[in-house]
Amino acid sequence: MNAVAIRGLRKVFGRFVALHEVNLEVPEGVCFGFLGPNGSGKTTTIKIILGLLEPDGGEVYVFGRKAGSYEVRRRIGYLPERIEYHNHVLCVDFLKYVGILNHMKPSKAERTARDILVWVGLEGWEDQPIGTLSAGMKQRLGLAQALMGDPDLIILDEPTSNLDPIGRKEILDKVKELASEGKTIFFSSHILSEVETVSDYVGIIFHGRTIKQGRLHDIKRELIRRKAEKYELVVDKTSEVLSILTEKGVEAHVEGDRIIMFASNPGFLERLIPKVLVDADAQLMKFTPVGDTLQEVFLQLVSEVSLEEGESG
């Protein structure tokens, strides 16, 4: 069963269409990375999944039930993108309250709260007012809060924004740990490298439309295959290699100490280059497709969509 299933979701704020058509399927037990640039509709989608916002069209199901229903809310933990706390409240009291909201008895809620605080690395801060915590600690408190009540689905909305690299790593490590325990994690971010490190599934949203989803590995491979027409080659005998390449009809030029080549069909250059190197008796230092990072793949996807939108509009 899918933890989250969204079909044809549409949401309008006044005259602004926030979500045109979002389709998502998040299988149970995966760490799902929900990717998109700022303003693409990630938070809106999440709030609809939680039942905080009403959809204007389409269907949203969480664990097979209507999103936002009482039964569903028992199984969800949520960390919002922006959360401030009442500064005078103690960490443990805040978590205890959240535990009570999750139908826990106060004594059990307090015990669980203390355990979770230790787990997120806030040991010794349990009885301190939230106001004394640093930004990174507050974010870990937010994560702790999302874990109260042992939810099956954990929704984290940009958990690493506003954090320094160390804070980021701490949060991501915890997310990885949760994922390895078999929890379903729905993780939104606009930073691709983050998603790459923790997620196995991704969905990409842009301008209120999901433009791609599936296994991260598959998406990356497919896109790189489609995109990788530009290659970069670094050898010791640059001019000789270049002349052989031009003879063989490859479109190539030199940029600094690198040779930039364009392949007409995939796999062609991979087979050709070894022969060229042997012919020129050159030593290979680097041969790589340009733009194999997810960042560039993402940018390309987004630019394709913008182009289509421009044409249709």
Added chain:
Amino acid sequence: MVEETLVKRVSTVLSQSFYMIVEEVKSIYKTKTFVVFAVLMFLPVQLILVSYATSQYPQLLFEVEKAFFLNGILEEGVIDAFSDAFASAMGILIIRRGFIQASLGATTYYINIPIIAIVTLLTCGLVAAEREKGTLPVYVSKPVYRTQLVLTKFAAFALVSFALTALAYSTVYFTYALTLLGPLGMLFTGLPETISMLLVLIFFTWIFILDIGAITSLFSSIIDRSILAGVTSLIILLLLSILPNMLVIFAGVGIASFTKYFNIPDLINQLIDFYSLGFVEYYQNMWLIIKQTGFFSQIIISRMIDPGTALIIVILLIVIPLISACLITEKREVK
């Protein structure tokens, strides 16, 4: 997933609400606003009581002497035998007139504006602060009804404000009664004669606080910024308590037949008067006022309202805003 039965759901919700109230009460005690609230509840009442009792003492003494004289008690040689009774009578009179009238004055004329201000400040964040802070999305995505959130927060506020009101007035009352009557006198003469007045005073001051709190909560559920919600309800409440009186002065007494129903401090004032004095004494007083002529007696008469109606209005002014606040919070999207 196993569906719960209705009974189980109701019991879960009730026990959960109870725990939520406990946590809320604990958290209110730690806010700075609460400390200001507490100080404001205690200080003015005490100041006014002391000044009132001192200024009214000769008048009260005269009244007691007259009463004893008329009853033949104050004849020569008998005074000593009745000195204790005289002191008790004096004490009770001061408690009855001094304490109740001064507290009444304090509640309705002096501290009503500070009470309105501080209660507004204390409740304006009921829903709005959670929206502002971003904790509301967290809370409402848990298995809890939004109505529960509003009502438990309000209940916690109601409990705390009741404790504070009761404490403020009882402290003053017992200090007063003890100094005037002594422990035994207070126990056997003072309490039976005057305790109902104290209870009436506490109860209606509390109702007054709840009125303000409920109306502010309503604005808190409509307006996203708590300070804006507070200011809006403060302006409206102050207008409701000041404007009617000003309108009467400028536009004539006739307008009061309409505005008197919305002047919350005035309604509370009349209710305290009615229930602490009792039916007979209340209408005797009213009769005295009616017999007088002049503009101010006209104003007082024009603002008179049937105590039953006043009671219904002040209770509806709690219930209706609160239900509206719940409905609005249930329906509104959490952005």
